[in-house]
Amino acid sequence: MQVEGLDIWRVLKGAGVKYIYFVIVDIYGRPRVDIMPIDMARDAFIDGVPYDGSSIPAYSTVNRSDFVAVVDPSAVYVESWNGGKAAYVFTNTLDGNAPSPLDPRNVLKQALERAEKRGYQFKIGVEIEYFIVRGNPPELPERAGYFDVPPGATRKVVEEIMENFAAAGLGETKTHHEVAPSQFEVNIPYGNPLKVADSILVFKIMAKAIAAKYGYIATFMPKPFWGMNGSGAHTHISVWKDGKNLMASVKEPTQELKWVVGGILNNAISISAIVAPTVNSYKRLVPHHEAPTRVVWGLGNRSAMVRVPYYGGKINRIEYRHPDPSMNPYLAFAAMVLAGLEGLENKIEPPPPVQEVAYDLQGVRETPPNLGAALKYMEEGKIARELPSEIVKAYLGVKQAEWQSYVQQYQWEKTWNTITPWEYEQYLTTV
Structure with a gap:
């Protein structure tokens, strides 16, 4: 896992990505992110992202709040709609050495x-x-x-979303x-x-x-x-x-x-x-x-x-x-x-x-x-x-x-x- 994560980091750096958004999913299904410059992010791909779990809704209490989010190397998306400068990298939270039962990604896994x-x-x-x-x-x-042709008011928005869908790593649609x-x-x-x-x-x-x-x-x-x-x-x-x-x-x-x-x-x-x-x-x-x-x-x-x-x-x-x-x-x-x-x-x-x-x-x-x-x-x-x-x-x-x-x-x-x-x-x- 550590070697694979480091390989992903090398690919992103080589592609010109400047920032990594490490994604922690909260109980509402909303992304919380820790943003790091690409060079600083290298160690996080190996050792994980330390963070304050008590500040994520329903994750923990202030007296027991030190968590680590480990990178999922299969879940990386490039922010193509912003020139490819940033990448979203999803994580799974550990509670000690075990998957946290309060991380929705762990629950689905x-x-x-x-x-x-x-x-x-x-x-x-x-x-x-x-x-x-x-x-x-x-x-x-x-x-x-x-099934109407999108009018001018919304057409540019929809077309730009479609242009970036596959480029961001979401597949064809x-x-x-x-x-x-x-x-x-x-x-x-x-x-x-x-x-x-x-x-x-x-x-x-x-x-x-x-x-x-x-x-x-x-x-x-x-x-x-x-x-x-x-x-x-x-x-x-x-x-x-x-x-x-x-x-x-x-x-x-x-x-x-x-x-x-x-x-x-x-x-x-x-x-x-x-x-x-x-x-x-x-x-x-x-x-x-x-x-x-x-x-x-x-x-x-x-x-x-x-x-x-x-x-x-x-x-x-x-x-x-x-x-x-x-x-x-x-x-x-x-x-x-x-x-x-x-x-x-x-x-x-x-x-x-x-x-x-x-x-x-x-x-x-x-x-x-x-x-x-x-x-x-x-x-x-x-x-x-x-x-x-x-x-x-x-x-x-x-x-x-x-x-x-x-x-x-x-x-x-x-x-x-x-x-x-x-x-x-x-x-x-x-x-």
Whole structure:
């Protein structure tokens, strides 16, 4: 590991990189960075980055705060949109000599290792939706719709994001204008969930920086405007064993696909606070705006919580439509992997797939009405017991404080259908 890290440092220095941003992921899924000039960073690639864990939300207390973040040499991204002068290098935090259970990257790594010990490899890809807006409270700079050619107001931003996507190390992708005005979707390439989670963070950094260059805000707030579609983070999942995609079939879903769906639907309500983690998330989860409100699945059915893509009758994955871009992708993917693994191991059969518009269904389970309810379901659910107890306790603590901050100022029953100034302040530029 040390030699490999030093090799990466040499490559970055040779490429003209001037600064290294060592990334530590916090409990919200936000990047915290220690910035070093390239020459000074050499030792950090070998020995790790020492830092004050008590200053990272929920990591530690002031009396036990000396942590070391070790470099992951497979997680390096160059800031191409800023001339390639800086590189983002992801780390994993050690507590002593052991992986810290409060580091979300460690949590996801452990969930994936658990699946691999049982012979399964989970692969994930994510469709991230976001808005390009101006100001706070936000205004829409254009009024285009689904698959429209981006108008001049947003076109330069989108094109520059696309120009830098592969150059930054994120892989090949595509994008399009989404249903709402000034809303776009980009595909985070399919692969190892840890790499995909890292890529989401880098993409957010990049999109925000490029939008700001043109005087705009790229916001990943789930529901910045009432009365139109919010932004989802539709997560495509497949499960592999011995090099074979267990979900690949024609016409009819495989048994393994059904079991994974069963596991996810079985746990969907209890992991809602992880995949839809903000007060604002539950204003997205309302009927008739392409966000799921019923815990059901269907073939090619975008009103269902889990959709099986069914182009020409070919099947190779599932799409979990519950998550939104405010999620901590490491914790969210860990929860999804554990839920899917439960379905496979316990052979959980899902209910029959639905063909109807799911919003009209009665007598089926529904998504929690708000973050407060979602946190109670999480606390009582099985996946919370499968994740490290330290991070679950910390996560519930920060999210319950977030919910209390909202309800001290607003009544949910009176504000569930409006976007408040508190939400813009909390989420417009931070998630």
